[in-house]
Amino acid sequence: MTNVLFTFTVKEELMERLRSEFPQVNFTFSTSKDKTELQKAEIIMTYGEDITKETLDQALALKWLMVASAGLEKMPLREIGERNILITNVKGIHKTPMSESVMAHLLSIKRSLPWIYSQQRKSEWSKRSGSSELFGSTALILGPGAIGSEIGRLLQAFGVKTIGCNRSGDQAPHMDGMINFEQLDETLPTADIVISVLPSTLETRGLLTYNHFVLMKKDAIFMNFGRGDLIIEEQLIKAMSERQISFSVLDVFENEPLGEDHPFWDMDGVIISPHVSSHSSEYVPRAIEIFMENLQEWLNEGTDFQNVIDVEKGY
Amino acid sequence: MTNVLFTFTVKEELMERLRSEFPQVNFTFSTSKDKTELQKAEIIMTYGEDITKETLDQALALKWLMVASAGLEKMPLREIGERNILITNVKGIHKTPMSESVMAHLLSIKRSLPWIYSQQRKSEWSKRSGSSELFGSTALILGPGAIGSEIGRLLQAFGVKTIGCNRSGDQAPHMDGMINFEQLDETLPTADIVISVLPSTLETRGLLTYNHFVLMKKDAIFMNFGRGDLIIEEQLIKAMSERQISFSVLDVFENEPLGEDHPFWDMDGVIISPHVSSHSSEYVPRAIEIFMENLQEWLNEGTDFQNVIDVEKGY
Structure with missing residues (x-):
């Protein structure tokens, strides 16, 4: 037996x-x-x-x-x-739960769910939702592998233009365009959404810096669902405190668990997903x-x- | 001129x-x-x-x-x-904003966004998200017209089985199956998600009753994004207070605005979207x-x- x-x-x-x-x-x-x-x-x-x-x-x-x-x-x-x-x-x-988490956060922001929930806590009826749409956006996906491509597939279903970014710039599935790491600076100003699902390697550690956030649109949404060492946290804190972009949705951090006095908890535009995006x-x-x-x-x-x-x- | x-x-x-x-x-x-x-x-x-x-x-x-x-x-x-x-x-x-709102609410529930937001308000790191997935669910769409079909298209992209329900039971786009109003009772127990985008007509007013909620799964999600008179509100309140289903996401109501002492505001499992699902x-x-x-x-x-x-x- x-x-x-x-x-x-x-x-x-x-x-x-x-x-x-x-x-x-x-x-x-x-x-x-x-x-x-x-x-x-x-x-x-x-x-x-x-x-x-x-x-x-x-x-x-x-x-x-x-x-x-x-x-x-x-x-x-x-x-x-x-x-x-x-x-x-x-x-x-992790492909299905992670790509659903990414879509959940994006749609929640675009369709004002945090505002809807907060109005309900106050029993307050108001129609000033300020909602916008995912449709027609451009998303840059850092790391269009199995998970990144699945995110690309779902984004395309919502009418989002997808640009993949990897070391080689070689075509990946469900990407309308591709760039390599060297083309980041010229591409960031065109993206409404920047999503990283990159693993931690010699090339990805510290890949993003403060200056990249300055290059992004003021109303851009950044999502880090890969590894916390993609960016030195201090630089992201500086970028968010200056509101260089509108939202950072973070599933991974330099140190986990995040300490209870970490500045991210209370920062406008920062959403903390405590490394649960793959849970299911x-x-x-x-x-x-x-x-x-x-x-x-x-x-x-x-x-x-x-x-x-x-x-x-x-x- | x-x-x-x-x-x-x-x-x-x-x-x-x-x-x-x-x-x-x-x-x-x-x-x-x-x-x-x-x-x-x-x-x-x-x-x-x-x-x-x-x-x-x-x-x-x-x-x-x-x-x-x-x-x-x-x-x-x-x-x-x-x-x-x-x-x-x-x-x-309304097709794009409404279908994005429906997807936002569904994914938010499945991927624990209300819990994630509430943990952040408390600066509390916990990984007990209890998340599940949209993938593999079955959705019943009452009123698979322009908006309902667009919802069906997006649901199918997430691997959801879609069943449309209209008066005739005639095929509608992006539906894996179709039923007519008479087949509701036999179909409700099979659905994880029930979404109405029905208009208000002689046939749809009061179409759903308390008993329909008893027939649904205990963990079903009901969404009313059509008209408030689809169900007598008292019957929905009874069903939700007995937890016959897990969630009701409501964009429309018998009387709008909803009074500040309305029982829905504080009810477990009820999410109030103040008729903003088409806003954009x-x-x-x-x-x-x-x-x-x-x-x-x-x-x-x-x-x-x-x-x-x-x-x-x-x-």
Whole structure:
């Protein structure tokens, strides 16, 4: 019998689904500290953070590590490679919730939802909404990969012109135009919306500076849904306190959690999404869906797995 | 020279645009009480409410009435018809802002924006967003006309299954399925979202009752963006106080403005949009765009006008 250890727990209905679809598999829901189960497990399903060199040393039967997360930065990839353990993840799982969050924030601003909610708290009927539209805007998307392209697809449905920006300037899906990082200065003045979903790399750290915000339109909306180190926070604070642009919607920060005395909390035009843009009630069901397809392939002794990680490259 | 009277004022830049594009036309921006201009005007651009039988009697030169609104219920259509005055409106102008408002509210609920805003007011970092997704939902759209179909198109882009509901059950654009009014009871239990953009007619007044809300899912979202008389308000209050469904987003009411002691203001799950879902900074520019195209046709002595109203039918 194949032993599978989940190092986290899931809802009863998902456990039942796994057990009924795979009667030949023994599923245990525990933690990576459960030495007995760790030793027996041929397959481990984990969020990743609990898998250290020490965990690996104890997981003597381990042949496949399924990581229910997109980031693998802290995992002992060298050891996994040396032992020839198959490693797969749930790449792409953030696409739907993150692009819905981006659209939610943009539409909320354009259609005056913060104002509507605040009027209701005061039981005050007023029609001075000052609403505008997303339709007809131009959006610059920094990092038009899986998530960025999905945002582009949705923006285009709303009649928004999309311009993608990456290192090469090579065409990406759902982009009406493309630029490379060197063309940022000339393009920023034309954008109504600037969205970053860039990862943290040598090239993206500090990519945006105060001067970029000066170049943007006064009524521009900036959204950082990638990594907090895209910009030195002090420079963004300066830009927002001078109202160089109208809105900054931030899901990521230099340091998380944001301290309760951080200036962002009270700043006009700053909206703080506490790194929840990828959260979704559908996350675990979707991760298990990917896992089950891979598990079927595993039991069939096939090799066509989804999202196999190259331990040399790290993705 | 052709005399055009606007019975409302517009921004300087729009006035300049009209005058530079139509140098052969004399534009006056005043009110319908300006008897001198009223007598001279061959064309009147109006929001409609100021045009009475008396206004018409004074507008001796009037040949074309352009109404910058969608509703014509209160206009003296019989007199307009008798004098063979051309009447046009801005049908379809609400499509973009209204569908964006509907999407904004839905995405805001699914992606926890009210919670995000409230956490920020308390300078409180928490990641317990409880967010879900629009993707994979089923939406029932009561009244899949120009606005309802546009909502359907956007919902489909988000992976939502759309079911249209009208009197006939005949196919409408961007609907995955169609039902007629008689099939409501059997369809309501399958919908995650129920949106009405129905007008007020003999058939739609009181169409929804308390029992329909009992039939809906406990986590359903109801949106009334049509007319307030779709449901007797007391019945909706009963349904919401019993939490028969999770959310009611209301843009229209039995009586507007809503009194400050109305129970809706403080009710869990009720979101009050004070009849602003069609508001947009683009409204007047878009109305003038339609007017200019018709004006060009008028000056060319053509007959191919946009949105001509049949005074017999009233639309």
